[in-house]
Amino acid sequence: MHWRKYALVTWLAVREAASYRLNHILSFVVGAVPLIAMLLLWDKVVGAGEKIAGMGRGEVLTYFIVTRWLYEIAAPTVWWDITSEIREGDLVFHLLRPQNYGLYHFAVILGSKLPYGIIGLGVVAPFALSIGQSWAWPPSALAWLGFGASALLSMVLGYQLTFLLSLSAFWLEETDGVALIADYVIPLAAGAVLPLSLFPKPIAAALEMLPFAKILFFPAQVYLGMVGGKAIAAGLAEQAAWIAALWALNAWVWRMGLRRFRAVGG
Amino acid sequence: MPTISVHNLNKTYRSPLRSPGIKATLRHLVAPRYRTVHALKNVSFTLQAGEAVGYLGPNGAGKTTTLKILAGVLFPDSGEVKVLGFTPWEGRAQFKKRIALVMGRKGQLWWDLPAMDLFHLLQEMYEIPQSDFQKRVNELAERFRVGNLLTTPIRNLSLGERMKMELIAAFLHRPQVVFLDEPTLGLDVMAQHEIRSLLRAYTKEEGITLLMASHYMRDVEEICDRVILLDEGQIKYDGSLSELKKRYSPMREITATLKGHSPTRCDLPGQNWLVGADGLRRRWQVPRAEVPRLLQALTAQCEIEDLTVREPALEDIMRRFFEKQAGGENALA
Numbered sequence: 001m002h003w004r005k006y007a008l009v010t011w012l013a014v015r016e017a018a019s020y021r022l023n024h025i026l027s028f029v030v031g032a033v034p035l036i037a038m039l040l041l042w043d044k045v046v047g048a049g050e051k052i053a054g055m056g057r058g059e060v061l062t063y064f065i066v067t068r069w070l071y072e073i074a075a076p077t078v079w080w081d082i083t084s085e086i087r088e089g090d091l092v093f094h095l096l097r098p099q100n101y102g103l104y105h106f107a108v109i110l111g112s113k114l115p116y117g118i119i120g121l122g123v124v125a126p127f128a129l130s131i132g133q134s135w136a137w138p139p140s141a142l143a144w145l146g147f148g149a150s151a152l153l154s155m156v157l158g159y160q161l162t163f164l165l166s167l168s169a170f171w172l173e174e175t176d177g178v179a180l181i182a183d184y185v186i187p188l189a190a191g192a193v194l195p196l197s198l199f200p201k202p203i204a205a206a207l208e209m210l211p212f213a214k215i216l217f218f219p220a221q222v223y224l225g226m227v228g229g230k231a232i233a234a235g236l237a238e239q240a241a242w243i244a245a246l247w248a249l250n251a252w253v254w255r256m257g258l259r260r261f262r263a264v265g266g
Numbered sequence: 267m268p269t270i271s272v273h274n275l276n277k278t279y280r281s282p283l284r285s286p287g288i289k290a291t292l293r294h295l296v297a298p299r300y301r302t303v304h305a306l307k308n309v310s311f312t313l314q315a316g317e318a319v320g321y322l323g324p325n326g327a328g329k330t331t332t333l334k335i336l337a338g339v340l341f342p343d344s345g346e347v348k349v350l351g352f353t354p355w356e357g358r359a360q361f362k363k364r365i366a367l368v369m370g371r372k373g374q375l376w377w378d379l380p381a382m383d384l385f386h387l388l389q390e391m392y393e394i395p396q397s398d399f400q401k402r403v404n405e406l407a408e409r410f411r412v413g414n415l416l417t418t419p420i421r422n423l424s425l426g427e428r429m430k431m432e433l434i435a436a437f438l439h440r441p442q443v444v445f446l447d448e449p450t451l452g453l454d455v456m457a458q459h460e461i462r463s464l465l466r467a468y469t470k471e472e473g474i475t476l477l478m479a480s481h482y483m484r485d486v487e488e489i490c491d492r493v494i495l496l497d498e499g500q501i502k503y504d505g506s507l508s509e510l511k512k513r514y515s516p517m518r519e520i521t522a523t524l525k526g527h528s529p530t531r532c533d534l535p536g537q538n539w540l541v542g543a544d545g546l547r548r549r550w551q552v553p554r555a556e557v558p559r560l561l562q563a564l565t566a567q568c569e570i571e572d573l574t575v576r577e578p579a580l581e582d583i584m585r586r587f588f589e590k591q592a593g594g595e596n597a598l599a
Contacts, residue, residue, distance in 0.1 A: 005390035012376065012383050019378045019419075093374040095339050096367055097391050098359040262341040262355065263279075 005099065006107040013111025024115060028072075028123045035068050039127065053197040058134025059224050060195075065131075066223050067192045067216045069124050073117045074154040074215050076161030076186055078179035081108060083169035091261065102250060105166075106159050113155070139225035146232040150219040153239040158215050160246035161186075167250070170257030191217030211242040267351070268312035269443060269475045270336065275345035277306040277331055277499075305331045306342070307499040315442075318469055318476040320486030320507075323496035324588060329479035332496070333445045336477065337367040349443055363392055366441035370451030373432050375420045381431040382416040385438060392439035399438075406434045410464055426457030433461070437468070444469065446478040450485055462488045483580035495584075497591055507580075514587050515578045518557050520550045525569040534560045546571075 017024065039061055046057040055063060082105055085091045094101050128135050138144045168178050187193055190212040196204050207213055218235045221227050227235065280300040284290065305328045313319055321329050334340040336347060338354030338361060347354055352361040375384050382403075389399045407413040410430040420428060429449065436444065449465065450458040466489045469476050480486055486493060486507070493510060495503040503510060520534075524546040534540075534550055539560070542549035552560050557575060564570070 002390065002393070005387065008387050008390050012379060012387060015383070016376060016378045088372075090372055090374075092334065092337075092339050092367070092369070092372070095357070096337060096362060096365075097388075098362045099391055259341070262339065 006103050009104055009107035010111035010114075013108045014114055017112045017115045021115070021119075024119055028116070028119055031072075032123055032127075035064065035127065038064050039131070043131075053195045054226060055195070055224065056134075058131065059136045061131045061134065062128075062136040063195060063220050063224060065124055065127050066220045067190075069117070069120050070151060070154060070216050070219055071187065071190075071192050072120045073113050074151070074158035075190075076158045076165060076212070076215070077182050078168075078175050079105065079109065079162050079166045081105065082163070082166035083175045086167075086169040086257070086261065087173070095258075102163055102254065105163065106156075109159055109162065110155070136224055138223050142229060142232070143222060143225045146222040146236070147219055149236055150222050150232075150239060153236060153243065154215045154219050157211060157239055157243050157246070160243055160250060161211065161215075163250050164246060164253060167253050167257050170260050186212050187216075189213065190215050191220065195220075211246070214239045214242055269315045269317075269350060270311075270313040270477065271346075271348045272312070272332075272336070273310050273346040275306050275309040275332070275335065275347060276304075276343045277328070277335065277340070278343055279303045279305055304499050306335075306345075309345070309496070309499070309501055311494055311501065311504055313475055313477060315475055316473045317492065318466075318474075318490045319478070320490035320493040321477055321479040321496065322483075322486060322493055322584065326498075327496040328499040329496055330447055333367060333447050333477065333479055337365060337445050338362070339367070363439060364441055365443045365445070366436035366439070367445040368432055368436045368447065368449055370429070370446075370448035373420075373428060374435060375428065375431055377421050378419055380417045380419055381412075381423075381434070384431075384435055385416075388435060388438050394439060402438060402440075403434070406437060409468065410434060424457075426453050426461070429453060429457070429461060430464075433464070440472070441474070443475045444477075446476065446480075448480055448482075449478065450480070450482055458482065458484070465489055483584060487580055495587065497588060502591055503587070510587075511577065511580070511583060514583045514590075516553055517551045517578065518554050519576045519578065520552060520557070520561070520564075521574045521576065522548050522564065522570050523572040524548065525571050535563050 042060050042064065043057065046052050046055075046060050048057060050057065052060060085094065091101075094104065138147055165178055165182050166175070169175050172178065189207050189210055191207075196207050196213055196217045198204075199207060208217070214235065218227075218239070222232055222235065279302070281303055282294070283299045283301050284294055309328070309332065321332065323329055331340065335342050336349055336354055338349075338357055341355050350361065350364055352358055354361065354365075375381060385399075385403055388394075389396075394402070403416070404413070407416055410433065412427060412430050412434070415423060415427055415431075420431065423431065433449070446465070450461050453461065462485055465476075468474075469489070476489070478485065478489060491506065493503070493505070493507050494501055495510075519541075526546065534552065539550040539552045540548065541551050550560075561573075561575070565573075
């Protein structure tokens, strides 16, 4: 595998994203508005010294800020570049080149999310400062390490789902419906709206079995030190297993889609 | 062995039949109906190394479909295709590295980045050594006269400049076979002319095998020696351009502007060849073989200020050709 070409794709995507930096900053600032509302609400809901879903006030506020940041870098969504390339036939150029289409767009997404992640830190930082003393840091080196590893796997896992959702363009003339579901249902299922442990038990258990929980809820739990070494290892293994399973599924869906694309004329 | 060989190529599409109205829409949701479109019917031809062939036909004739199949992007329903010894749709990297497809309607350049960035990416993808790459970019940029634009974002380039960058991107890895689909589409006359002469010189020098679909007959006249005419998915003519002209345009048009004091009765001997008269201007259409004799008679008879003898444009020939096809006349094979 020639990694250099994908590294270069990432770099070009960073440069392209940089030409829209104002747009990025704006979307982040606007995106922060619901976060502010959420933090104000939870600040009132959880009283000093109280615990909810096993978290104190500072931890709850930290949870929402951390999941928000994870959401920016790893949320599965319908990737417009892929769907428009499939629909409008620009996929042809990718098929002409010696390259792997899935890796190409992973590289693009990495490149366009990287500036996001960094700007995102800049936007998240004032919130972290605003809750000051009660901001929760990972309690141990293990939690730091586990969080780093799980956040990385989150990105890969999130991308596998993004790729899968985007490939629906092979069969659907309009992918807005899929995007709507992805943008509203996934945050809920991943724990960005509510910590999963606040759902009724059977629902929480079901949600935790899905890959979405592994993208936001799990890394946030690791960050807050709510899961121990064994659970961290098990969670990382589950993330890896989901990545492998989705990789295989994507390879199959891609082949089916390509067959269709090549049959209908692109 | 020919560089490109196509044997009995067939391709059908299924396109949904949709009638307007709520009832029809609902019915389509439950039981969609389709109509089968035969994009290509038993298409066969070969191209030798270094040949430049024009691929012509009305919209929907199957030109783009053929190019995409030959470039390995589409599957055919049946038929055998070999390009440089490869079956295109198997998608071998070795095959991809030796061909290029340029489409006038679409581009591979990144809108917000300069062309040079894409060239670097293509360098990595096609594994072009650094020394060769730099030489190649300089050489192509100089030839296409865009050396000063390599670091300008694509969105700030004109359509013609963008097309030149697309061509450089396609030629960077030294493809031996190039497929062009309407390379001058939407360009102004100057840019069209420039792109054509660049393409002609470049493909000849590099010995590139070229198959070019176009609507602009000038493209084909200037770049290709041979043409394949396609209509409704079938080949109707495959041969030299001069042969096509000979067969389908037996007439020449003579236009003369008479001097003011010339007798108003001024015509060609024989039958009535006149097709237009406007003041002192006359237009006649005459058989090719008769031209010298008739010109002599004309100049002997009246004083002439200006005189032109014109071959009908390839456009007219094509129009006549496809009209005859539609009229049910036998095709030339």
